[in-house]
Amino acid sequence: MNLTLYVWRQKGPKEKGSLERYEAKHVSPDSSFLEMLDEVNEDLIKSGKDPIVFDHDCREGICGMCSQMINGIAHGPDTEITVCQLHMRKFKDGDSIYIEPWRAKAFPLISDLMVDRSAFDRIIESYGYTSAHTGGVPDGNAIPVSKVNADIAMDAAACIGCGACVAACPNASAMLFVSAKVSHLGVLPQGEVEAARRVKAMVSQMDAEGFGNCTNHYECEAACPKGIKVTFISRMNRELLKAIPQVEKKAAGGGF
Amino acid sequence: MILDGKCPTGPIETSWDRHRFEMKLVNPANKRKFKVLVVGTGLAGGAAAATLGELGYNVEAFCYQDSARRAHSIAAQGGINAAKNYPNDGDSIYRLFYDTIKGGDFRAREADVWRLAQVSNNIIDQCVAQGVPFARDYAGYLDNRSFGGAQVSRTFYARGQTGQQLLLGAYQALCRQVQAGSVKLHTRREMLDLVVVDGEAKGITCRNLVTGQIESYWGDAVVLCTGGYVNVFYLSTNAMGCSVTAAWRSAKKGAYFANPCYTQIHPTCIPQSGDHQSKLTLMSESLRNDGRCWVPKKQGDERAAHQIPEDERDYYLERKYPSFGNLAPRDIASRAAKEQCDDNRGVGPGKRGVFLDFADSIKRLGEDKIRERYGNLFDMYEKITDENGYKQPMRIYPAPHYSMGGLWVDYNCMSNVPGLFVLGEANFSVHGANRLGASALMQGLADGYFVIPNTIANYLARITPGKVKDDHPEFKRSREEIQGQMDKLLSIKGKKTVSELNRELGKVMWNNAGMARSEQSLKEAIKRIPELREEFWNNVNVTGVSGSTNQQLENAWRLADFLEFAELFVKDALHREESCGGHFRVEHQTEDGEAMRDDENFCYVGAWEFKGIDKEPELHKEPLKFENVELAVRSYK
Numbered sequence A: 001m002n003l004t005l006y007v008w009r010q011k012g013p014k015e016k017g018s019l020e021r022y023e024a025k026h027v028s029p030d031s032s033f034l035e036m037l038d039e040v041n042e043d044l045i046k047s048g049k050d051p052i053v054f055d056h057d058c059r060e061g062i063c064g065m066c067s068q069m070i071n072g073i074a075h076g077p078d079t080e081i082t083v084c085q086l087h088m089r090k091f092k093d094g095d096s097i098y099i100e101p102w103r104a105k106a107f108p109l110i111s112d113l114m115v116d117r118s119a120f121d122r123i124i125e126s127y128g129y130t131s132a133h134t135g136g137v138p139d140g141n142a143i144p145v146s147k148v149n150a151d152i153a154m155d156a157a158a159c160i161g162c163g164a165c166v167a168a169c170p171n172a173s174a175m176l177f178v179s180a181k182v183s184h185l186g187v188l189p190q191g192e193v194e195a196a197r198r199v200k201a202m203v204s205q206m207d208a209e210g211f212g213n214c215t216n217h218y219e220c221e222a223a224c225p226k227g228i229k230v231t232f233i234s235r236m237n238r239e240l241l242k243a244i245p246q247v248e249k250k251a252a253g254g255g256f
Numbered sequence B: 001m002i003l004d005g006k007c008p009t010g011p012i013e014t015s016w017d018r019h020r021f022e023m024k025l026v027n028p029a030n031k032r033k034f035k036v037l038v039v040g041t042g043l044a045g046g047a048a049a050a051t052l053g054e055l056g057y058n059v060e061a062f063c064y065q066d067s068a069r070r071a072h073s074i075a076a077q078g079g080i081n082a083a084k085n086y087p088n089d090g091d092s093i094y095r096l097f098y099d100t101i102k103g104g105d106f107r108a109r110e111a112d113v114w115r116l117a118q119v120s121n122n123i124i125d126q127c128v129a130q131g132v133p134f135a136r137d138y139a140g141y142l143d144n145r146s147f148g149g150a151q152v153s154r155t156f157y158a159r160g161q162t163g164q165q166l167l168l169g170a171y172q173a174l175c176r177q178v179q180a181g182s183v184k185l186h187t188r189r190e191m192l193d194l195v196v197v198d199g200e201a202k203g204i205t206c207r208n209l210v211t212g213q214i215e216s217y218w219g220d221a222v223v224l225c226t227g228g229y230v231n232v233f234y235l236s237t238n239a240m241g242c243s244v245t246a247a248w249r250s251a252k253k254g255a256y257f258a259n260p261c262y263t264q265i266h267p268t269c270i271p272q273s274g275d276h277q278s279k280l281t282l283m284s285e286s287l288r289n290d291g292r293c294w295v296p297k298k299q300g301d302e303r304a305a306h307q308i309p310e311d312e313r314d315y316y317l318e319r320k321y322p323s324f325g326n327l328a329p330r331d332i333a334s335r336a337a338k339e340q341c342d343d344n345r346g347v348g349p350g351k352r353g354v355f356l357d358f359a360d361s362i363k364r365l366g367e368d369k370i371r372e373r374y375g376n377l378f379d380m381y382e383k384i385t386d387e388n389g390y391k392q393p394m395r396i397y398p399a400p401h402y403s404m405g406g407l408w409v410d411y412n413c414m415s416n417v418p419g420l421f422v423l424g425e426a427n428f429s430v431h432g433a434n435r436l437g438a439s440a441l442m443q444g445l446a447d448g449y450f451v452i453p454n455t456i457a458n459y460l461a462r463i464t465p466g467k468v469k470d471d472h473p474e475f476k477r478s479r480e481e482i483q484g485q486m487d488k489l490l491s492i493k494g495k496k497t498v499s500e501l502n503r504e505l506g507k508v509m510w511n512n513a514g515m516a517r518s519e520q521s522l523k524e525a526i527k528r529i530p531e532l533r534e535e536f537w538n539n540v541n542v543t544g545v546s547g548s549t550n551q552q553l554e555n556a557w558r559l560a561d562f563l564e565f566a567e568l569f570v571k572d573a574l575h576r577e578e579s580c581g582g583h584f585r586v587e588h589q590t591e592d593g594e595a596m597r598d599d600e601n602f603c604y605v606g607a608w609e610f611k612g613i614d615k616e617p618e619l620h621k622e623p624l625k626f627e628n629v630e631l632a633v634r635s636y637k
């Protein structure tokens, strides 16, 4: 099939960007979206032009590196999918496709479709972990974990950190990402111990990074390639409400 | 030269404990004076950097992706082995050790494998403490499944995302150290050179992939955890950015490359659909727990699967290997699939595929149970092929997947270049000529959490911290050399793109040094590779400039390294006149097509010393001794 692409081109964060038009010819419906872009890039290189810069690595929907707005939808028009897993059979011959980067203040643009998502790393650094030392931990079966909780933790832990939730949200909020990690660890006995400190630290780092607030649009859930549910956001809000008095009491010298 | 792995002697059961006691320690107050560079943040690198930071060393960690969490370990699906024996089905450290030695076709060191089996249990405990959401039963205890090459259930898993969950555990532990100030992370950096001063590793040269800047980093030790090299076949289950670059450039600085020809072709991948294809997708081996492999008995059968009656199907793995059946090890299952297709019994477009059928399991357990076990794999299959694996059998075909070969290391995971350590898939150590499923994750975490934190001290305790820093002239020389290479690549302005040449190399390797190798095919490859290399350096077209983000340039240097490394790979395959594990020489097979080892002449690790491009590499041998497992013909019948 033949397609017309409008791709966001921008050499660097300070340069001006614009949508450029390209023709993608003889695209196989069995090729993936990124393979289609590979072909477009081959043509660009052959005509002496700079190929389109985009992030990608595993190309199997798990590393979270690929990140594109396709016709205004994060990761494009299919459910629970990343761009690299999106296949061209989802499009029709003659379609026009608009391809843009994630747009959010907290994700500054690097080049073309590539953005800087290190804010997510800093949020995890703030407390997205359990403080277990290597070695000196009990046997893996010492603390039974109910299957229900183990399953909830896994649902939340499935997040690939791609940032689609932020890109899809009109407020560029990172609540789905943060709540997924807070819930993953908070629901397990191994992580619950630090739950109050964790949620406070992570939410405050999230705010410091310049992500917006959640006003219940649920666009994040719709865009999430791993089907992470907004119920984790309400769970996190409850955890935060519980946490604030607890952590403050401790800071004031209480908490015995 | 005869190489010495410096393995502890004496009873194997206590070898690691005795060795730990005998090694030197670094006093806690001195640890922060030592700077350790950890290149790679996958299971091996992430675990190593986090643990070394926690111990108090001053750590800097590097990866080429935008975040440490995206290393290709993330893609591992099936699971991780450990000798816990929770199911009480006869497992033990000894059995895991035995299975791994046998699975590797007796081409790995006993002492290293024993240690791996011993610490496997600590790994599970560690991961649970980190919050890795392993699958559990209704009583709340950890669940296990079976993997190829084993008759016990010792594989722990987190749905079909085990690698992701283990990596997130390591990444989060790493983030905790970043917050504590003991680890500094450098993302979007690619190591392009190892800096060696007076014979010891003292730092690395990187390119900042955003700005294009060539940067120097000094360290008292360098720990390479840069993954595998099967992208030398172009199409593989690895990520697009996986390369041999860090390992190969270290080899060019003196580190020996061991057993490069030992590569694993994974039996259960989605078949290639066309020339546009950029990578192949794995369907976890765990599927073989419940899926049955078959092909039509009739050659060239064009019927759809459901039209082929039961008695016209050949469940070839069950027929050939009755005791392991569909769970035969990977090398054997892959070759069997290739045999069927070569024999014109393949299925699907292009006839390079076999069926993996779940109908019986669905009948027995119900579709819901199968969905619970493998739902995400069925979804992925459908997204790629547009076919529903619950309704019709999946089609699978073998694809390059894992490299057992890698940089040579001794028992301490140190290469022959003092101060250069190599962990995870990047080293050669524990899998011999074939890796069993669910044991790479185990190795990465064993090396990172439990081996290197002990063994690195033994080296550091002997040297003065910070003796060589990045103002040493060797760093400047290295930067200039790397910059020169970038400029050269950009100046060629030829007619072929990097990916065109990359595909060509891939074809040469797959056709001549893939699942079956012969003297003739390998000699053909040895002729073609230098020709391709020459064409690359005269006719490649790399656009853009070196001083900014330039993904074509990245692809170009990775290919340049593969074009050199491929030749060593093929030479190794040619020299090894035997069949073992993933290395199958058609000249060396039994009457019924099984691999035939030659223990008399090839029971050694082949470690190659780089002597210059277009010069013959020198082979060093490390003899392998089997004192605890008897050298035997590996049979899964």
Ligand SMILES: Cc1cc2nc3c(=O)[nH]c(=O)nc-3n(C[C@H](O)[C@H](O)[C@H](O)COP(=O)(O)OP(=O)(O)OC[C@H]3O[C@@H](n4cnc5c(N)ncnc54)[C@H](O)[C@@H]3O)c2cc1C
Binding pocket: B039, B040, B041, B042, B043, B044, B045, B062, B063, B064, B065, B068, B070, B071, B072, B073, B074, B075, B076, B077, B078, B079, B080, B081, B162, B163, B189, B190, B191, B192, B225, B226, B227, B228, B237, B238, B239, B243, B245, B246, B282, B284, B401, B402, B423, B424, B425, B426, B437, B438, B439, B440, B441, B442, B444
């Ligand atoms: C699809 C798939 C499924 C798998 N499933 C399983 C399974 O179920 N069980 C199992 O045991 N094993 C499995 N494996 C194998 C296993 O995942 C890998 O062998 C293992 O994770 C490798 O870990 P690693 O830390 O050595 O390397 P990787 O995870 O590949 O990490 C390499 C790191 O090095 C960095 N790097 C590389 N080159 C450079 C450079 N030049 N400069 C800077 N940084 C660099 C990368 O950025 C990355 O951080 C699977 C593999 C694949 C591909």
Ligand code: FES
Binding pocket: A055, A056, A057, A058, A059, A060, A061, A062, A063, A064, A065, A066, A082, A083, A084, A085
């Ligand atoms: S490239 Fe890894 S998720 Fe798309």
